[in-house]
Amino acid sequence: MTTPSREFRFADRIADIEPFRVVEVLTRASELAAAGRDIVHLAAGAPDFVTAAPIVEAGRRALADGHTHYSPSGGLPALREALSAHYARDYGLDIDPRRIMVTPGASGALLLLSALLLNPGDGMLLTDPGYPCNRHFMRLVEGRGQLVPVDATTRFQLTGALAAAHWRENTVGAMVASPANPTGTSLSLAELADLSAAVRARNGHLIVDEIYHGLGYDGPTRSVLEVDPDAFVVNSFSKYFGMTGWRLGWLVAPEAAVPGLEKLAQNLFISMSTMAQHAALACFQPATREILEARRDIFRQRRDFLLPALENLGLTVPCRPDGAFYIYADAARFTDDSEAFCWRLLEEHGIALTPGVDFGHVRAREHIRFSYATSMERLEEAVGRLSRVLG
């Protein structure tokens, strides 16, 4: 490499933004696998399935048809309409397509909402544990994620009472995920309404990350839009729809927010992937949905296998996860340094896991996230290896 010929000074936020550790785990796991090691992958936050064939075929067709140019900054009109129809069909909701903006992954939606809602010094309530990038998007625009410790008593979720107790003078809103990462727990409609009321009473904004919608195993995943038409919703084609590598998400916003969001999208993105959007249109076809529902059932079977297996090993899971593809296990019996523990499991036993420290601070060093986005056979292999290590 070139030797730097001078001192570089970077912005202060760089010191505050942490690496997304799961990415480092995944990188190391790939290296070990490339070196011939047999790695069991329970770290990834992405479905193991290849994108469903009808979607892939639609993408290939879009390319053959020459859809290689920019497309509108808010998304292809046909896709916004398809998403509106999706809300009508799956949720019984009437959402104007103009309130739905396609984004480059849910990551793009998080960028737009942070930019829209946070002045410097403003805070937004977030759960600890929770998806780590949220607070870094807020830090990017000089806002702050205000971490609220949550535990099994609220199924690791923010409640109206917790929001009220933690609301500060500079708080402008609250953000939750349902189903949540890393805990896989969801909010009921009543819980969403309770939280919405508390946020609304403080004239705050409510953002709900619904990217794991569709992956609910004990009943349908319910949208905050069913109880709060003013909420902001972040969603994605990555998880239930299985399109991670295509980088496509969306957000639903109240009408008053749309002009600001459009200006931001024009400047920050210009356009999303055009062929990915044409491909995504195939997500809503019955043949595709059939594949996706079958995959959901497979995820459920994996949870139903892995959850009791981990508990048998002495790992504690105080709240039954009902969605996403994660189990957040308390490993206090085995470690008080889950990061070192996970690295050891990876290096010595070929088990890739995500340490709790990726998701916050609250008892993070005693927790491990298990992703069951891998085959039943590999889950069995993982449990076998773990039983030899922990038994």
Place this chain on the structure above:
Amino acid sequence: MTTPSREFRFADRIADIEPFRVVEVLTRASELAAAGRDIVHLAAGAPDFVTAAPIVEAGRRALADGHTHYSPSGGLPALREALSAHYARDYGLDIDPRRIMVTPGASGALLLLSALLLNPGDGMLLTDPGYPCNRHFMRLVEGRGQLVPVDATTRFQLTGALAAAHWRENTVGAMVASPANPTGTSLSLAELADLSAAVRARNGHLIVDEIYHGLGYDGPTRSVLEVDPDAFVVNSFSKYFGMTGWRLGWLVAPEAAVPGLEKLAQNLFISMSTMAQHAALACFQPATREILEARRDIFRQRRDFLLPALENLGLTVPCRPDGAFYIYADAARFTDDSEAFCWRLLEEHGIALTPGVDFGHVRAREHIRFSYATSMERLEEAVGRLSRVLG
């Protein structure tokens, strides 16, 4: 639409971020075309060509091969290596692949660099006229674009002397584009070295937008990296490589900046489009380069037709554009409100153009940007229509 049930307050930056007007022109032009009007498109900042066949084929093959998952946050290693080889072959430069980060369009690179370099209140010198989104990326992170008026005396470019004259206490760097949008003028190696010296003398950062590299018509486009190994370079697969709708760009950074940029990319993007990156590998094959070079020649022919044609019509172009696909014409003889003038040309005469106000403030109301990213036949049609309006 749902009637908003309460007042929404948004962040102050929203008031400062302007729409990217060319997007509004393009939207209206599409509406008119859809309604049956014959529109001549001279507004778009994107090649009219469909992505070259070998790249499209590589994309289709990547999809068929199941490359639908996330890929590393810094880009596919093979693509970073291909870009390093590109710098060796086309520029004679030895750039470590680790210093090259693939980004979701050049837009993604602009986001990373704004986040890396600007604390709140910090400023970065930019030319007026220039690419409008630059200052909005800076506003996003509470930095400021410090506009430096430029004119024909410096070929609408920033010079070392101009940078010195406009450098303020809060200035942390300067950003230029070569070839530039909207003027199509490039900086020579000597001019890049002069600017670099002025920036370095002030311990500042130098960013050069090289997204129109490869589209130079009066000699090769030269990279700032040939004279300043510490400069930040923004580049893109959208223009010369013709991959706009795939959303893929890259940046080259000094080694000291890479860890911070990697953390940012992990949090803000997770991954770029995986199939787009596999497709982009085909950009560097000889068969593809042959197509791209032929397209470059076509752009040159268009410039050589349109430039004298516009001058014959009474539009003034004080600096011969040598790259990109833009002509920035002084229309003072015809209007002192180029925005209204462009809308009239679109609505009444079916000619889509971009008003100067999209690119800054300096005599912007007397300027119009002509994009020659359309066929010779349509350029002739445009000149015919313009001669009837202006003649």
